[in-house]
Amino acid sequence: GAVVSQHPSRVICKSGTSVKIECRSLDFQATTMFWYRQFPKQSLMLMATSNEGSKATYEQGVEKDKFLINHASLTLSTLTVTSAHPEDSSFYICSAREHGDTEAFFGQGTRLTVV
Amino acid sequence: SQQGEEDPQALSIQEGENATMNCSYKTSINNLQWYRQNSGRGLVHLILIRSNEREKHSGRLRVTLDTSKKSSSLLITASRAADTASYFCATEKLVFGKGTKLTVNP
Numbered sequence: 001g002a003v004v005s006q007h008p009s010r011v012i013c014k015s016g017t018s019v020k021i022e023c024r025s026l027d028f029q030a031t032t033m034f035w036y037r038q039f040p041k042q043s044l045m046l047m048a049t050s051n052e053g054s055k056a057t058y059e060q061g062v063e064k065d066k067f068l069i070n071h072a073s074l075t076l077s078t079l080t081v082t083s084a085h086p087e088d089s090s091f092y093i094c095s096a097r098e099h100g101d102t103e104a105f106f107g108q109g110t111r112l113t114v115v
Numbered sequence: 116s117q118q119g120e121e122d123p124q125a126l127s128i129q130e131g132e133n134a135t136m137n138c139s140y141k142t143s144i145n146n147l148q149w150y151r152q153n154s155g156r157g158l159v160h161l162i163l164i165r166s167n168e169r170e171k172h173s174g175r176l177r178v179t180l181d182t183s184k185k186s187s188s189l190l191i192t193a194s195r196a197a198d199t200a201s202y203f204c205a206t207e208k209l210v211f212g213k214g215t216k217l218t219v220n221p
Contacts, residue, residue, distance in 0.1 A: 034209050043203070044158070044211045072177075093157050101145050104209055105205065106157035108171070 002028045004096045013084055013114055021079045021110045023094030029074035030096035034104065035067075038091045050077055058061025084114040118185075119147070119204035120212040127218040134194050136215040138187040138204035145207050147180055147187050148218075151200045152214070158203065194219045 003026040013019050022034060032051050036044040050056035050071035058064050066083055066088075068080040077096070081088055095104040119138045128134055137152070144177065146165045152157040164171045164180045171178045177190040191198055194217075201214040 004157075018208060036211075043213045046210050049209075089153070095158070096211075102209060103160040103163045105150055106150075108157045109155070111155075 002094040002096075002105045004094065004105045004107045005033075006032075006110055008110060010111045011113070013112070015085055015114055016083055016084045018080055018104045018106050019063060019112060021081075021086055021092055021094070021112075023077045023096065023107050024080070025096040025105070027100075028096075028098045028105075030077075030098060031074065032097045032100070033071055034095045034097075035077075035079050036093045036095070038093060038109075040091075044079075044093060047079075081112065084112070086114045087115045088112065108111055116164045118208075118210035118212050119206060121215045123204065123215060124213060125216045125218075127220065128194055129220050130194060130196055132219075133192055134186055134191040134198070134217055135219070136189045136202050137216070138189070138212075140185050140187075140204075140206055142206065142208075144182070147178075148178075148207075148209075149178060149187075149189050150203045150205065150211075152203065153200045161202075191217075202208050 005024045007022045019051045038044045047062045048058045049058040056069040071077040093107040093109045099102040119140045122137045143185045148163045149161040152158045180187045201221045202217045203211045203214040
């Protein structure tokens with residue numbers, strides 16, 4: 001299947017700093033990318049959906065100014081957690097889809113720890 | 116709600132047995148997808164069934180779709196210990212429910 005690369009896999013940062021997570025589709029062009037957050041032993045919570053070249057659509061309750069999403073090309077989307085706090089510590093996962101009626105491919109996830 | 120809801124939440128079986136998981140959804144769909152997640156990893160796509168299909172097979176996996184009941188089922192035949200994972204269904208909106216945690220005991 002297609003490959004989606006998410007980087008970094010783990011990151012530890014200090015409170016108040018910003019962290020950028022990259023999501024790349026390696027062998028296909030992703031018109032849509034999705035960002036999720038997952039707490040231990042819970043399901044994935046959709047944070048936002050982004051289409052290449054347009055602003056991301058955020059789910060209710062997700063702070064746009066805190067979780068900045070950029071989808072500048074058909075193969076790259078980034079999630080920046082700004083002014084991170086310990087409560088932002090979580091597992092963040094991206095996925096990418098070529099067309100609206102096809103399956104999505106997921107990155108390996110990023111474990112963020114804010115200390 | 117745009118998400119799929121899986122049932123049961125947990126399932127424990129012996130190796131070699133079949134495992135059946137169910138999914139219900141509330142909106143009209145173009146397709147329904149099943150994914151697997153091993154602990155601490157991203158999701159892996161298993162199978163996609165379109166709204167005009169009733170059944171689809173892929174190896175040991177069999178998926179059915181009943182759009183009149185807004186439900187789908189995933190059957191894993193001759194289960195293996197390596198099938199131990201959480202399984203999720205999703206419509207094309209890719210909003211996920213709580214999943215079914217499957218444990219296959221050797």
